Amino acid sequence: MKKILVTTDFSDKAWNALVYVLELYKNIPCELYILNTYDLNSTQLVTTVSSQRVGHFYTSIKIVSEDRLKKTLEDIQNTKLFKNHTFQTVSKPGSLTKVLRQMTAQYKFDLILMGSKKVSNSKQLFLGSTIKRVLESEFNPPILIIPEDVIFKPIKNIAFATNFERIYYKSEINPIIDLAKHYNATVKMVRVYNGSKLNTVQHYNTTTLEDFFRNVKFNFHMIPDSSNVEIGIQSFIDEQEIDLLAMITYKHSFIERLTREAVIKKMTFHTKIPFLVIPADHI
DSSP: OEEEEEEOOSSHHHHHHHHHHHHHTTTSOEEEEEEEEEOOOHHHHHHOOSHHHHHHHHHHHHHHHHHHHHHHHHHHHHHTOOTTEEEEEEEEESOHHHHHHHHHHHSOOSEEEEEEOEETTEEEEBOOHHHHHHHHTOOSSOEEEEETTOOOOOOOEEEEEOOSOSOOOHHHHHHHHHHHHHHTOEEEEEEEEOSOOOOHHHHHHHHHHHHHTTTSEEEEEEEEOOSOHHHHHHHHHHHTTOSEEEEEEOTTSHHHHHHHOSSGGGGBOOOSSOEEEEEOSOO
């Protein structure tokens, strides 16, 4: 049974992500932990003069959180998508990253689910401050990020963006293999290159990937380097009709550059599809 940690702030994006994952694993037994975290905002803290008052605020927020989690469970039952799933609700004080760190240490989750807000009027995934902090915290489970307006459809093509420059481990590739097997999907490995051929190390690593993916459909793609890697990958997604994008995050990876870039506009990754971020097994 898969164990999935679902984060929610009771927004439309969070609900959409939850519905997506219920559809994604509709025929797979899953135990879902639906997590809401809460904290006092800066204004409440500044105006609060006693520890008793702080305790009152926290109690009030906790009651609201628990009530809304109960309502979320009722909404799930109305979807008729829960036949193979069990649910637990978790309401905890503190920042999301702090609580995630505690819960991932306590439980062995197979996946963390997050919803992402769209940018302006376009269906694009925005790596906002909350997701950015979570990705930088380097949690062990893979993180599946669902854009706000994405509607589930069976996965036919998975893009695995990588540069073939590091050794791959089976634990990193397994989340991709599991989805590819379940949906009989094709894994399309894509490298953005600068015109140079693969070196000896890269050739060895592609051979390793061929072995890992031997029981699923897969192929390799090279796309020319451009001034904007994000645009290159997005073009590939559009041309190849990709349903899900997967990447491994490790030092000097594309994800690290994306999340650590100081300029806020560089935090926008223009993908209209679910985004699976897999932690490196060996950093």
